[in-house]
Amino acid sequence: MAQLELAASSKTFRPEGSKLSQQNEQEFIKVRVEKTASLRQKGIDPYPTSYKRTHTSRQAEEVFEVAEKKNEEFTETIKVAGRIMGRRGMGKASFIDLSDTDGRIQVMMRSNVLDEDYEILDDLDIGDWIGAEGTLFRTRTGQITLQVATFSILCKSLRPLPEKWHGLTDVETRFRQRYLDLISNEDAIKTAKDRSLLVSTIRQFMTKKGFIEVETPMLVPIAAGGMAHPFTTHHNALNRDLYLRIATELHLKRLVVGGIEKVFEIGRVFRNEGVDLQHNPEFTTLESYEAFSDYNDVMSMVEQLVSTAAITLNGSETVRYGEEELDFSPPWPRIDLREKIIQVSGIDFFEHPEVDSLKTAMRAADIDVSQQVSWSGLLDKLISDKVEPTLVQPCFLVNYPVAMSPLAKKSPADDRIAERFEGFVCGMEICNAFTELNDPIDQRARFEEQEMLRQEFQNEEMDRLDEDFLVAIEHGMPPTGGLGIGIDRLAMLLTDNSSIREVILFPQLRSDRTEG
RNA sequence: GGGCCGGUAGCUCAGUUGGCAGAGCAUCGGACUUUUAAUCCGAGUGUCGUGAGUUCGAAUCUCACCCGGCUCACCA
Numbered sequence: 001m002a003q004l005e006l007a008a009s010s011k012t013f014r015p016e017g018s019k020l021s022q023q024n025e026q027e028f029i030k031v032r033v034e035k036t037a038s039l040r041q042k043g044i045d046p047y048p049t050s051y052k053r054t055h056t057s058r059q060a061e062e063v064f065e066v067a068e069k070k071n072e073e074f075t076e077t078i079k080v081a082g083r084i085m086g087r088r089g090m091g092k093a094s095f096i097d098l099s100d101t102d103g104r105i106q107v108m109m110r111s112n113v114l115d116e117d118y119e120i121l122d123d124l125d126i127g128d129w130i131g132a133e134g135t136l137f138r139t140r141t142g143q144i145t146l147q148v149a150t151f152s153i154l155c156k157s158l159r160p161l162p163e164k165w166h167g168l169t170d171v172e173t174r175f176r177q178r179y180l181d182l183i184s185n186e187d188a189i190k191t192a193k194d195r196s197l198l199v200s201t202i203r204q205f206m207t208k209k210g211f212i213e214v215e216t217p218m219l220v221p222i223a224a225g226g227m228a229h230p231f232t233t234h235h236n237a238l239n240r241d242l243y244l245r246i247a248t249e250l251h252l253k254r255l256v257v258g259g260i261e262k263v264f265e266i267g268r269v270f271r272n273e274g275v276d277l278q279h280n281p282e283f284t285t286l287e288s289y290e291a292f293s294d295y296n297d298v299m300s301m302v303e304q305l306v307s308t309a310a311i312t313l314n315g316s317e318t319v320r321y322g323e324e325e326l327d328f329s330p331p332w333p334r335i336d337l338r339e340k341i342i343q344v345s346g347i348d349f350f351e352h353p354e355v356d357s358l359k360t361a362m363r364a365a366d367i368d369v370s371q372q373v374s375w376s377g378l379l380d381k382l383i384s385d386k387v388e389p390t391l392v393q394p395c396f397l398v399n400y401p402v403a404m405s406p407l408a409k410k411s412p413a414d415d416r417i418a419e420r421f422e423g424f425v426c427g428m429e430i431c432n433a434f435t436e437l438n439d440p441i442d443q444r445a446r447f448e449e450q451e452m453l454r455q456e457f458q459n460e461e462m463d464r465l466d467e468d469f470l471v472a473i474e475h476g477m478p479p480t481g482g483l484g485i486g487i488d489r490l491a492m493l494l495t496d497n498s499s500i501r502e503v504i505l506f507p508q509l510r511s512d513r514t515e516g
Numbered sequence: 517g518g519g520c521c522g523g524u525a526g527c528u529c530a531g532u533u534g535g536c537a538g539a540g541c542a543u544c545g546g547a548c549u550u551u552u553a554a555u556c557c558g559a560g561u562g563u564c565g566u567g568a569g570u571u572c573g574a575a576u577c578u579c580a581c582c583c584g585g586c587u588c589a590c591c592a
Contacts, residue, residue, distance in 0.1 A: 028526060086553085088554050089548080090548055091547070093550075093551080108551085112549075126542075160543075162528085164525045164538085165527095165528080166527070166529085167527080168528090184527090227591090227592095271592085274589090274590055278592075279590095279591065380591095427576050485592095488592095
């Protein structure tokens with residue numbers, strides 16, 4: 001317990017008025033380090049090992065209200081703990097706002113109750129963590145408040161928090177020092193929690209359907225399973241270059257070959273490409289593979305999954321996103337890709353099987369094709385420019401050209417078309433799925449085609465031939481429906497965020513001067 | 517990568533025609549035993565993103581660079 005004389009002597013640690021003239025960030029810290037020393041002088045450990053609270057802020061409020069409803073006086077002694085977010089000193093009484101995991105609670109410290117311990121308040125600052133024990137009452141203004149009998153400091157902070165009223169708005173600081181964002185902005189913490197809830201909802205949904213969750217390598221010898229520029233790395237002991245995976249697809253399909261008929265992975269993939277509102281170099285995907293299913297089965301699963309997530313996060317299948325009111329309730333419209341392209345641009349890709357012909361048609365439709373060289377690159381651009389912006393409400397574009405779908409099975413009805421679909425919401429692609437190609441001869445031919453195209457068009461990413469994967473499916477993969485969902489984008493849609501950086505706790509940013 | 521906008525105190529922001537660097541919160545000193553953006557009295561905030569240049573004089577004008585935002589291109 002603190003001694004008055006020690007408390008008095010601690011004043012000598014304080015800078016006198018004249019020394020305050022240099023106050024800046026370092027001075028803030030210096031003052032707080034001195035307060036830390038002052039606490040130690042009083043025999044108080046500013047960094048104790050634990051504190052056993054009995055109630056969170058919300059639990060305390062609830063238990064008090066229950067007693068009130070029964071017209072009982074609340075006499076129970078409880079313990080709460082949290083970070084000091086505000087303090088209002090009244091001389092011989094002080095009100096302190098504590099913030100904890102599920103809310104805030106006000107605690108009241110009175111000098112006649114705490115005696116000499118009241119002096120310890122001199123060494124507390126906004127940002128410090130404390131635990132407080134006492135009983136609950138309502139103040140004159142009706143605020144449920146803990147009347148503190150004893151309290152402990154749990155952690156002394158050395159840096160000031162952002163301002164209490166405006167909080168932290170600087171976007172760069174919000175992303176670089178996310179903890180400050182989480183402390184200051186309720187939206188930030190809500191988005192973080194909602195994303196977590198989304199992922200656990202997806203996991204439960206898949207598990208309930210009998211899917212087995214697995215983890216596959218992130219360090220891979222060939223970055224296959226998608227069209228993207230990979231990150232390169234090197235393993236010293238093995239003395240080999242490796243890549244960070246760009247997709248989980250080919251490993252998961254190996255597992256289907258192995259007899260895991262329903263398998264999924266939620267994990268990070270890495271693409272060494274541009275960064276913008278919808279792209280972060282590392283992002284999270286759900287990929288799933290289900291034997292004896294085709295892309296139609298996968299479509300119904302996606303509708304169910306996303307509408308379930310919408311209900312879990314927002315309590316409704318209808319979700320507000322910016323100006324839009326999105327309705328995720330199944331079924332989502334199935335829109336034939338070829339028909340849709342014809343409708344919005346007049347271009348029928350069946351009539352333009354050659355690069356030059358398609359390019360000419362697109363140029364005639366006033367599309368900038370200066371950056372594209374391959375047929376699939378051109379068609380992708382056509383879809384991005386003309387079709388995607390029209391897809392606001394959740395829908396599926398179905399039946400893609402085989403030429404741009406090297407891992408998808410051809411339609412039995414037309415060998416130019418693959419049984420593939422992509423899901424779109426607000427013009428944003430949220431998933432890509434197909435009836436998996438399990439004919440190993442065809443798959444090898446498609447990979448070889450991709451390798452050839454990469455040689456021809458060095459600027460465009462193509463899928464890569466993965467011999468090990470081909471050997472796997474040569475052992476026989478049953479008919480399989482596969483799916484990839486961008487979790488980050490789904491999180492954006494369900495948390496009403498227009499930037500992927502808002503749903504990733506630590507998004508990739510350029511280096512700044514504070515980095516080593 | 518291109519275009520546009522921005523970077524001033526720990527935080528939120530002003531800063532006029534180029535003429536001593538400002539406010540609120542936070543901090544520090546003092547008063548105050550039911551406050552809650554507490555209040556009242558008093559005090560100090562600083563690499564004006566960085567570096568050059570123009571000028572008697574630059575937060576302000578010019579150039580280069582760094583970081584961020586939006587946007588276009590590319591990608592998912």
